[in-house]
Amino acid sequence: xxxxxxxxxxxxxEEIREYHFQQLQAQNQKLDSLTNLxxxxxxxxxxxxxxxxxxxxxxxVWINNNRNLLENPLFQGALEQINSYIxxxxxxxxxxxxxxxxxEGNIMYGRKELDIxxxxxxxxxxxxxx
Amino acid sequence: MKxxxxxxxxxxxxxxxxxxxxxxxxxxxxxxxxxxxxxxRIIDDLKLTVKYLPPEVLAIKELDVEFEKxxxxxxxxxxxxQESFLISFESRLENKDVVYxxxxxxxxxxxxxxxxxxxxxxxxxxxxxxxxxxxSLFHYERAYGTSKVNSVFLVFTDKSKKLLSAEKLxxxxxxxxxxxxxxHFVFKRSDIQKIPSLNVR
Numbered sequence: 233x234x235x236x237x238x239x240x241x242x243x244x245x246e247e248i249r250e251y252h253f254q255q256l257q258a259q260n261q262k263l264d265s266l267t268n269l270x271x272x273x274x275x276x277x278x279x280x281x282x283x284x285x286x287x288x289x290x291x292x293v294w295i296n297n298n299r300n301l302l303e304n305p306l307f308q309g310a311l312e313q314i315n316s317y318i319x320x321x322x323x324x325x326x327x328x329x330x331x332x333x334x335x336e337g338n339i340m341y342g343r344k345e346l347d348i349x350x351x352x353x354x355x356x357x358x359x360x361x362x
Numbered sequence: 363m364k365x366x367x368x369x370x371x372x373x374x375x376x377x378x379x380x381x382x383x384x385x386x387x388x389x390x391x392x393x394x395x396x397x398x399x400x401x402x403r404i405i406d407d408l409k410l411t412v413k414y415l416p417p418e419v420l421a422i423k424e425l426d427v428e429f430e431k432x433x434x435x436x437x438x439x440x441x442x443x444q445e446s447f448l449i450s451f452e453s454r455l456e457n458k459d460v461v462y463x464x465x466x467x468x469x470x471x472x473x474x475x476x477x478x479x480x481x482x483x484x485x486x487x488x489x490x491x492x493x494x495x496x497x498s499l500f501h502y503e504r505a506y507g508t509s510k511v512n513s514v515f516l517v518f519t520d521k522s523k524k525l526l527s528a529e530k531l532x533x534x535x536x537x538x539x540x541x542x543x544x545x546h547f548v549f550k551r552s553d554i555q556k557i558p559s560l561n562v563r
Contacts, residue, residue: 306541
């Protein structure tokens with residue numbers, strides 16, 4: 233099984249990628265508007281300066297902590313979805329072992345007939361659509 | 363206990379009639395996966411279940427042991443203006459309240475309770491071919507350690523009422539609580555239309 237093909241084409245990951253992007257975009261927009269408000273408040277020496285400053289910092293921290301998709305708990309959850317499906321597929325088909333190839337070269341070659349990637353991917357996406 | 367008595371009393375009344383379903387039969391029907399009103403996903407050790415709740419079931423739950431048919435009909439009419447679901451979470455391997463699953467400390471626990479009680483409305487939506495709707499009402503039924511299962515009651519409404527005729531109702535759960543990714547639970551209108559009528563006199 234080719235792990236990278238599964239990860240790249242699983243709908244559950246595609247949707248999380250989109251969700252993650254939208255969240256980041258929304259937070260970046262928030263950061264821009266907070267930066268503008270902060271600059272104005274600083275000019276006028278407004279009482280809201282401290283509140284804005286703390287909001288600005290927390291938004292910046294959120295963006296820094298959530299920038300990387302691979303560290304998003306939802307992404308980890310989607311990987312769990314893949315693993316759970318493979319476990320269920322293996323039980324259903326009486327498989328004792330499923331090997332996954334990745335770019336690190338732990339499996340260098342396998343005959344095409346042994347590759348179940350497409351079958352797993354099809355079932356996985358079907359299960360995702362429910 | 364009170365609700366069990368209610369169910370029992372109602373069943374006795376309903377069983378005296380024939381041809382239509384009593385409330386217990388209706389629950390059996392809904393809980394039969396083949397009828398398409400209960401959807402389940404298992405991710406790692408967590409079982410996520412979403413169940414469609416027809417207006418009749420909600421009306422019975424609200425009524426007393428003895429009730430007038432008119433009262434029942436009137437409640438059914440009220441609940442017919444919404445789509446209601448129950449989403450449940452359960453650990454398959456651990457025999458304890460799922461709310462403690464992978465909780466590291468008190469702060470973590472409090473965050474989870476807060477998410478289930480107040481934030482879940484932001485994490486769940488109902489998608490149809492035209493719209494994406496947030497729940498207009500949600501209620502977390504806390505188990506306080508007495509049950510493995512935790513549930514959230516969900517109600518969706520829309521002003522245009524297009525929702526009530528949508529062919530597909532897709533419940534989308536962005537699981538930032540138990541961290542199982544995004545899950546879809548799709549219900550078909552054709553399955554909802556097949557729900558048997560309740561025998562009420």
